[in-house]
Amino acid sequence: MRExxxxxxxxxxxxxxxxxxxxETAVRLATEALLSGDATIxxxxxxxxxxxxxxxxxxxxxxxxxxxLQQPVASDLRTVVAALRMVSELERMGDLSxxxxxxxxxxxxxxxxxxxxSPIIERMAHVxxxxxxxxxxxxxxxxxxxxxxxxxxxxxxxxxxxxxxxEMLSADWSHGVEAAVDVALLGRYYERIADHAVSVxxxxxxxxxxxxxxxxxx
Numbered sequence: 050m051r052e053x054x055x056x057x058x059x060x061x062x063x064x065x066x067x068x069x070x071x072x073e074t075a076v077r078l079a080t081e082a083l084l085s086g087d088a089t090i091x092x093x094x095x096x097x098x099x100x101x102x103x104x105x106x107x108x109x110x111x112x113x114x115x116x117x118l119q120q121p122v123a124s125d126l127r128t129v130v131a132a133l134r135m136v137s138e139l140e141r142m143g144d145l146s147x148x149x150x151x152x153x154x155x156x157x158x159x160x161x162x163x164x165x166x167s168p169i170i171e172r173m174a175h176v177x178x179x180x181x182x183x184x185x186x187x188x189x190x191x192x193x194x195x196x197x198x199x200x201x202x203x204x205x206x207x208x209x210x211x212x213x214x215x216e217m218l219s220a221d222w223s224h225g226v227e228a229a230v231d232v233a234l235l236g237r238y239y240e241r242i243a244d245h246a247v248s249v250x251x252x253x254x255x256x257x258x259x260x261x262x263x264x265x266x267x
Contacts, residue, residue: 054119061111061132062188068104068139069185069249075101075146076181076242080174082153083235084167086160094150101143108136127259131252135188138245138252142181145238145245152231161231163224166216170232173209173239176202180246187250193257196250206243210236 075094082091112129115121121129152161162170180202187196213236216222217229254260 054115054121054125057111057115058125058128058132061108061115061129062191064104064108064111065132065135065139066185066189068101068108068136069181069188071097071101071104072139072142072146073178073181073185075143076149076174076178079146079149079153080171080178082150083161083174084171086153086157088154088157091150091154091157095147095154098143098147101140105136105140109133124259128256131256135249135252138249142242142245145242148238149235152235156231161228162235163228163232165221165224166213166232169209169212169216170235170239173206173213173236176206176209177239177242177246180206180243184246184249187253191253191257193254196254199247199250203243203247206240210240 075097078090079094081087082094112133115129116126119125155161160167180199183195183199183202186192187199213232217232222229
């Protein structure tokens with residue numbers, strides 16, 4: 050009975066890693082739509098988000114079924130509860146990718162990002178995508194050291210976010226209010242993707258070690 054239970058827990062983490070891979074694809078394609086002004090790619094990201102939502106529901110159903118049919122001990126209960134929190138964060142990362150795609154679609158046939166800040170936004174997008182990619186492996190391998198190392202990439206993301214504000218507030222900004230709003234929102238979306246990635250990674254640490262993720266995130 051316990052062996053079957055742990056197999057189900059492992060399967061749940063496999064599902065989480067798979068969802069994370071879908072989120073990585075969403076981030077990549079949303080960025081492609083943003084930088085190229087391709088409405089078709091943007092629409093694809095928006096439509097594909099339903100798959101992430103459905104996958105979240107499946108993980109939640111599996112978790113609640115385990116809780117109702119089994120009597121998990123403390124460490125197993127910790128794993129199930131963490132999985133519920135993680136899948137919620139992964140879904141939110143997918144939603145943020147949709148927000149990026151919607152800005153891209155809104156500005157077609159023009160680009161939402163002015164050329165002056167395009168390299169910064171492109172770097173933010175790259176960091177976000179790489180963080181999501183690493184989180185997928187962290188979940189699959191339950192890699193505590195890789196999870197703890199992710200905070201360094203988040204620090205770069207925070208610096209990039211501050212750089213976008215510096216650009217928008219400089220006297221040389223000549224792209225108008227609409228572009229400034231777009232850049233501010235995009236910076237926020239990529240930053241939040243990174244924040245959620247760190248949070249998911251910290252919950253893996255929680256599952257493996259029992260350390261409080263809030264303490265780690267603070």
